[in-house]
Amino acid sequence: MGGYTLVTRIRHIPSKILLPLLSRISRHGLRPHAGRALFFTPALVLLVLLVIYPVLQTIFLGFYLELPGGQRQFTGLDNYRAVLTDPATINVGNLPWPPPLGTLIHNALWIVIHLPISLFAGLWLALLLQETKGASVVKSCIFLGMVTPMIVGGVILRFLLEAGVGVVPSFFGVIGVRSLAVNWMVHRELLLLGLILGSVWLWTGFSLIVYSAGLTTIPKDYFEAARVDGTPPGRMFFRITFPLLKPLTLVIVVMTILWELKIFDIVVAATNFGGGVGADTLALQVYRFFFYDSNAGKAAVVASLLTLLTLISTSLILRRMAK
């Protein structure tokens, strides 16, 4: 009985969609709104040909082995197994330290270190600048990192960390910290950390600008009322400011994670393609597998895994953005 209703229900779905559509067309005719398709056609053609088809093709490639002569052989999950057991992805032997720890771990470290620092630095600065004269100038200075092409950002990080020109090793030399007064670009432990911490300089402007805009939307009365009640500033922050900024915090967290997952230019420019893989990221690994090793299957797998991670992150705010 239940099976019967289920079947009829399923069979009714097409008619549920089709019938109203057909009746609308017969009532109004196709013509009045047919031109509306032209609003979407150019965008859909470009997206399907150059984005959607390539994405599907990449997913597909991950399940195949490319043989010489342009032939393909279905290999199931072999490429996935090969990638996930490759020390280039997760270097079990070196865990927990020192690098190279594998691209997946490097990206994870990027998120664990860079996300909280740049997020809270931006929030703290936004609060500080609320009571500062000339705040817009300070903001512009910090926002410069966001305007800088990431490839130039990478060059500048190298400029800061390399022995000789680098202000960072010289600084530690002056204050007498010998272990850090070295060429950060050739010490693997320092290279990865230097790039991660250095990119805080490039990205903090983002959370600063977003939080600053968010702070202006909080009605002044809230703080006035709290002040009249004698609420201490710390409590005001945790009871009023931070809860009201929560939706923005989520947006910043997601956008920052996306940025960290996609790190490519900075590492390429700073290390000239990886500096012996000590600072490799997933995005760089895709390039390496395809263009250096001519292994489209493994490159496609890394790209697919990376995309999966970005989609999971985006799903947290998708509803908000498309509301």
Next chain:
Amino acid sequence: MMKWSFRKLRLRTIAVHLIAWSIALAWLVPFLGVFSTAVRPVSEITNGWWNFDRLNPSLNNFILAFTNPVLPLSRAYANSFLIAVPATLIPIFVATLAGYGFSRFRFPMRDYLFLSIVLLMSIPQQMIAIPVFKIMLDLNLYDNLLSIILIHSAWGLPWIILFMRNFTRALPLEVEEAARVDGAGDFKIFSKIVIPMAVPALASAAVLQFMWAWNDYFFALILLPTQANWPVTRVVTSIGSGALTTDWGILSAASILTMLVPLVLYVVTQRYYIRGMIGWTIKG
């Protein structure tokens, strides 16, 4: 008691300003370093660019970078503009049409289609790299500026569609309805009413898309192997780099020249840039 708290308040104000302004200054140090290196001969910075014992500033490094016989930045500049200008205009036009359509027209599965397009925004460039590389080879567009213009145009669509859809949705419907009553069709309403009202949003989208295309490195890396076709972002990673040494003077000058265009654009259009950035991340 009163006096004391007043003084405390003043001390706090001074401290806040001191901290804020030192942070701004600290943030500029790397840029100042690059600038100091770019305007001086290499011999002067051997003791660090922060050492000003000898100071003979000149534009020599900029000229050397611009006229470099192997990798002339002048050529790269032209390429970057030839890529970024059409790679801004095409997607803005295409995406505004679609964004308006999504905001005003009703049709089955509309919201699912829209959400799918928005999802494409988060995908990394590497996800399309291999097939795009092959498609461009097949189309005979590999190593041709047209390939990268096309790919930027498609790649920029999802966020501009989202941005323009959210903007046009907030426009008052009454004007459009009045025009419809007067017998105006969809395209007439779009071009005569919506576009003029959308100019600020179009400006925001154009600034961000131009910067995105100008700053791009990855697509240029996989699609443009010949040096004569390189945009500035590719030249800057190769210029001044010898087998063992780096000519930091030329590299610094090239870095400044590379970021100069986005920087000037940001300063001139700051209002639109920030609004675009914030609208694109915050407004739902």
